[in-house]
Amino acid sequence: MQNHKMLEIDNISFSYRERRILNGINFSVEKGEICGLLGPNGCGKTTLLKCINRVLHCKSGTIRVHGQDLSKLSRGQIAGMIAVVPQELNIVFSFTVIQMVLMGGTVRYGLYGTPCRKDYLDACEILEELRIEHLTDRCYNELSGGEKQVVLIARALFQRPEIVLLDEPTSHLDFKRQHIIMEMIKKISGEKGLTTLITLHDPNTAGRYCHRLIMLNRGCVCHKGSREKIFHVETLESIYEMKIRIEHTDTGSDYVIPHPDQEKNEKN
Amino acid sequence: MKRISPFIIITILLMAGIVFALTVGQYHINLLTLREILILKLSGKTPGDDLMTPAMVLWSVRLPRVLIALLAGAALSVGGVAFQGIMRNPLVAPSFIGVTHGAVFGASIAIIFFSKSAFSIETSAFIWAVSAVLMVYVVGGRGINTLTTLVIAGVIISSFFQAAGSFLKYIADPYEELPSIVFWMMGGLNNVQWIHVGRASVIILTGITVIYAFRWKLNLMALGDEDALSMGVNVKSARILFMLFSTLIVAASSSSCGIIMWVDLIVAHISRLIVGPDHNRLIPFAAILGAFFLLMTDTIVRSLPGGEIPVSIITSFIGAPLLGYLLMKQNKQWSEE
Numbered sequence: 001m002q003n004h005k006m007l008e009i010d011n012i013s014f015s016y017r018e019r020r021i022l023n024g025i026n027f028s029v030e031k032g033e034i035c036g037l038l039g040p041n042g043c044g045k046t047t048l049l050k051c052i053n054r055v056l057h058c059k060s061g062t063i064r065v066h067g068q069d070l071s072k073l074s075r076g077q078i079a080g081m082i083a084v085v086p087q088e089l090n091i092v093f094s095f096t097v098i099q100m101v102l103m104g105g106t107v108r109y110g111l112y113g114t115p116c117r118k119d120y121l122d123a124c125e126i127l128e129e130l131r132i133e134h135l136t137d138r139c140y141n142e143l144s145g146g147e148k149q150v151v152l153i154a155r156a157l158f159q160r161p162e163i164v165l166l167d168e169p170t171s172h173l174d175f176k177r178q179h180i181i182m183e184m185i186k187k188i189s190g191e192k193g194l195t196t197l198i199t200l201h202d203p204n205t206a207g208r209y210c211h212r213l214i215m216l217n218r219g220c221v222c223h224k225g226s227r228e229k230i231f232h233v234e235t236l237e238s239i240y241e242m243k244i245r246i247e248h249t250d251t252g253s254d255y256v257i258p259h260p261d262q263e264k265n266e267k268n
Numbered sequence: 269m270k271r272i273s274p275f276i277i278i279t280i281l282l283m284a285g286i287v288f289a290l291t292v293g294q295y296h297i298n299l300l301t302l303r304e305i306l307i308l309k310l311s312g313k314t315p316g317d318d319l320m321t322p323a324m325v326l327w328s329v330r331l332p333r334v335l336i337a338l339l340a341g342a343a344l345s346v347g348g349v350a351f352q353g354i355m356r357n358p359l360v361a362p363s364f365i366g367v368t369h370g371a372v373f374g375a376s377i378a379i380i381f382f383s384k385s386a387f388s389i390e391t392s393a394f395i396w397a398v399s400a401v402l403m404v405y406v407v408g409g410r411g412i413n414t415l416t417t418l419v420i421a422g423v424i425i426s427s428f429f430q431a432a433g434s435f436l437k438y439i440a441d442p443y444e445e446l447p448s449i450v451f452w453m454m455g456g457l458n459n460v461q462w463i464h465v466g467r468a469s470v471i472i473l474t475g476i477t478v479i480y481a482f483r484w485k486l487n488l489m490a491l492g493d494e495d496a497l498s499m500g501v502n503v504k505s506a507r508i509l510f511m512l513f514s515t516l517i518v519a520a521s522s523s524s525c526g527i528i529m530w531v532d533l534i535v536a537h538i539s540r541l542i543v544g545p546d547h548n549r550l551i552p553f554a555a556i557l558g559a560f561f562l563l564m565t566d567t568i569v570r571s572l573p574g575g576e577i578p579v580s581i582i583t584s585f586i587g588a589p590l591l592g593y594l595l596m597k598q599n600k601q602w603s604e605e
Contacts, residue, residue, distance in 0.1 A: 055494050079500030086495070092356045093490050093545035103488055107500040112481045114548055159499065 005067075006031040006195040007052070007163055012061030014044075014051055021047045023219040025061070029163075029197055029212075034189050036210030037199040038230075040240055043216040045199040046087070049165045052197070053084050065163060076107045083156035087167040089148065094139045097132070097151050098123055104158035126154045130184065146177035150184070157188065164189075166198040170205065182209045203256045207231060215239055231256065274542050275553060282560045289334050289567040290326065297322045297330075328462075336460045336468060337566045338559040340521035341531060343472040345558025347518040348532030349539065349550055350479050350510045353486045355419060358540065361533035362401075362518040365422025368529070369429035370400025371522040372453055376436040379448045386459070389452070390467075390523035397519035400425050401511055454578030455526035457566050464524045475517035476555060479510065483547040486510065490545060528562065529580050530587025535561055537594060 007029040014022040021044045029035045037045045050056040052063055054070055063070045065081050073081075083104070095103075101123040102115045109115060115123075127133045132150050135143065140151060149169055156164050166185065170178040186209050189196045200206040206213055207227040215223040215230060217239050223230055230236075231254045236244045243259035291297050297305075305323045308315050315323040348361045355365075362368065374396025378389040408421025433453075440446045479486070485506050488496040493503045518532065539554035565582045 050494075053498050055497050075497065075502045076500040079498060082498070084494075084498040089491070089495065091491055092358065093353075093540065095487070095491075095545055099487070099546055103491070103499060106484065106488060109484060112484075114484045 004030045006033075006065065007197065008062075008064040008067075009048075009052070010062040010064065012048075012051060012058040012063060014047055014056060014058050021219050022051065022058075025216075025219075025221055027214050027221055027224055029195055031162075031195055032189070032193045033212060034186065034196040034198065034210045036206035036213045037197065037216060038201075038203055038206050038213055038239075039216035044219045045216055046167055048216070049084070049167050049197070049199060053082055053165060054078055079107045079159065079161075081161055082163045082165060083159040083161035085149070085152045085156050085164065085166040085169055087169070087171055088145075089152060091141060094141050096137050097127070097135045097140055097143070098137065100140050100151055101126065101155045101158050104155040105160075107159070123154075123158055126157050130154050130157075145172040146174075146181065149173065149177075149181055153181075153184065153188075157192075161194070163195045163197065166196065168199050168201060171201060178205065185209070203231070203236065207254070207256075227254070275549075275556075278553065278556045278560065282556055282563075285560050285563050285567075286334060286338075289337070289563050290330055292567060292571050293325075293330065294570070295322070295325045297326060302326070332462050332465045333457050333460045333566070333570075334563060335465045336457055336524055337563040339465070339468050339472045340457075340525050340528065341535075341558040341560070341562030342476060342555040343468075343517035343521040343558075344528060344531040344562070345535035345539070345554040346476050346479055346551055347514040347521075348536035348558075349547070349554045350486065350514040351532070352536050352540075353490045353547060354507050354510045356490055356492065357419065358537055359533070360419060360422075361536065362514060363527075363529055363532055364426065365419065366400035366404050366425040366429060367397045367515055367518050368522065368527050369426050369433060371397040371519060372449075372527055373400075373429045373433045373436065375452050375523075375526075376433055376440070376449050379445050379452070380436055380440050384445075384448070390464075393523045394519045396429075397522060398512075398515055400429055401515040405508070405511065451578070452526045453580075455528040455580035455583075456569075456576070456578050457525045458570070458576055460525065468520050468524045471520035472517045475513045475520070476551075478513045479517075480551050482506070482509065483551055486547040486551075487545075490547075525579075527580060528583055530583045530591075531558055531562055534587040534591055537591065541594070 005028045009025050009027050012022060012025045013020065025048060037048065039045055047056065051058050070078055098120070102119060105115060105119050105123070124133065124136065127136055130150055130153065132147065132154065135147060135151065140148065143151065169185070170181055173181060182205060185196065185198070188194065198210065212226060213224065213230045214221055215235070222239065223235055231246055233244055233246055236256060243261050245257055245259045247255045247257060249255065287299070287302070291299060291302055301319065301322050305315060305319055305326055308319070309323070309327065351360050351362055351365070352358050371393040374392040374394070375389050377396070378384070378392035382388045382392065404418060404421045404425045407424065408418040437446060437449055440449055485501050488499055488501045489503065489506055489510070496503050496506070521528070535558040536554055539550055539557050543549045543553045562579070562583070565586065566579050569579050569582055570576050
């Protein structure tokens with residue numbers, strides 16, 4: 001039987017000193033799938049992404065990409081397969097947008113290498129694809145939050161990975177930009193066949209753009225599946241520890257909103 | 269109108285500076301004589317009686333001094349650029365995190381307890397400068413927030429060696445040993461000989477070449493550890509490599525001409541303002557600007573009418589106010605934003 005599993009997380013655990021952050025996490029993501037990681041603050045979403053990218057080393061368990069154990073691969077080999085879009089990147093030195101994007105191709109330049117003319121043209125092509133070519137020579141630090149996020153996505157694409165990990169890419173953006181960025185992620189993922197694992201705070205955004213959702217709570221996977229499977233009042237109330245109502249619209253989409261009783265309690 | 273490349277300007281300035289430094293000083297050599305001596309030397313001929321004295325001044329005193337000024341200036345500046353890159357802090361420099369005070373301690377030990385020969389002083393300074401950085405790495409190179417702990421460890425080790433150096437000054441013989449320690453601490457190129465040029469050039473040119481070879485990795489290190497890791501850089505090995513080679517070149521410079529303050533910090537900072545943060549351009553530019561800066565300051569100190577003063581006094585007089593000005597300018601920009 002052909003194995004379509006691109007990313008397999010097999011029973012991983014992680015602790016910061018004595019404090020257990022992740023506890024026996026198990027799930028897999030299929031090729032081309034957009035998978036959303038949801039859960040309350042401090043449930044271990046970002047730590048899980050860092051473990052997958054091997055910025056943090058798991059205490060136990062295995063992470064496999066294409067069936068290959070990541071712990072047996074070099075830093076360069078991992079970077080060739082997995083790209084990361086951080087939640088926010090503030091840098092001290094004023095690199096330009098094109099320099100930032102070119103850094104994504106580091107593994108292809110070799111040990112002493114620097115980008116060549118072709119790399120520069122390829123990076124420009126990605127900027128054009130994402131419609132930010134006008135930012136090419138602008139200083140990254142001078143950009144708005146939304147523009148910075150698109151530049152980081154461009155850098156991740158220039159890395160030419162098979163898996164993209166996005167850590168709350170919309171957390172600092174206004175309503176319009178949240179929509180633009182998520183549409184962009186969906187489009188790119190579909191066109192390039194990228195496997196995408198994305199952490200999000202908003203269940204509605206996750207439900208709208210992700211093929212599958214994984215709910216984390218207190219370092220464990222408590223629910224996983226499609227939006228239809230996850231969007232149940234009891235499920236969401238147990239995770240977010242608040243009263244929730246699910247609105248059904250004419251278009252067939254379900255929307256999660258706080259229950260009026262919850263709002264009253266908060267006001268009181 | 270097309271802007272002239274800053275590389276062309278600084279290279280022309282450096283060339284003019286070298287000619288200027290070779291001709292001026294307590295013994296003036298005019299341009300024609302300089303040309304004549306260089307042609308004779310390069311063609312292997314011995315200068316005539318009329319050119320004997322200027323040839324001796326030029327070949328035995330001035331040329332090695334100019335070459336060491338160029339090498340040390342380039343080494344300090346590239347060391348500053350590399351340290352600022354890996355520490356992601358434009359106000360960090362080798363002289364601020366233990367290298368300089370380690371070298372002073374090493375030199376003082378040799379002056380007080382060993383043979384006082386130039387070789388033993390330089391070797392001891394070199395070994396202790398490298399040891400200081402290794403200690404910084406051992407103390408601060410662990411934990412989650414490695415970068416902050418490294419900078420703190422640098423301050424701790426630097427203060428420790430400063431205290432140990434002060435103790436050695438306290439117990440040093442005030443007539444024989446103390447003046448040597450003080451003079452060495454203030455930095456100077458007046459005792460430079462061809463042997464220094466040979467030794468320093470091998471280490472400094474090798475070190476700069478290695479740092480330049482890995483320049484792209486330094487760009488990623490300047491973004492942050494997590495970013496560099498996720499783009500395929502082995503951060504731990506890269507940090508050790510850059511710290512080791514930066515320390516080697518700075519220690520090689522310190523062991524040849526004592527402690528020269530501010531060059532590493534100020535040249536790296538100014539170079540970044542002129543050519544930007546990409547180390548592909550930054551490293552060569554800082555090397556040329558640093559060479560030019562130290563060459564000019566050394567030419568000033570040896571041409572003063574009242575006699576030579578330690579070069580570190582001039583570099584500090586220029587460096588400190590210049591950095592203060594840049595800081596005020598930057599603060600003004602921030603408050604306007």
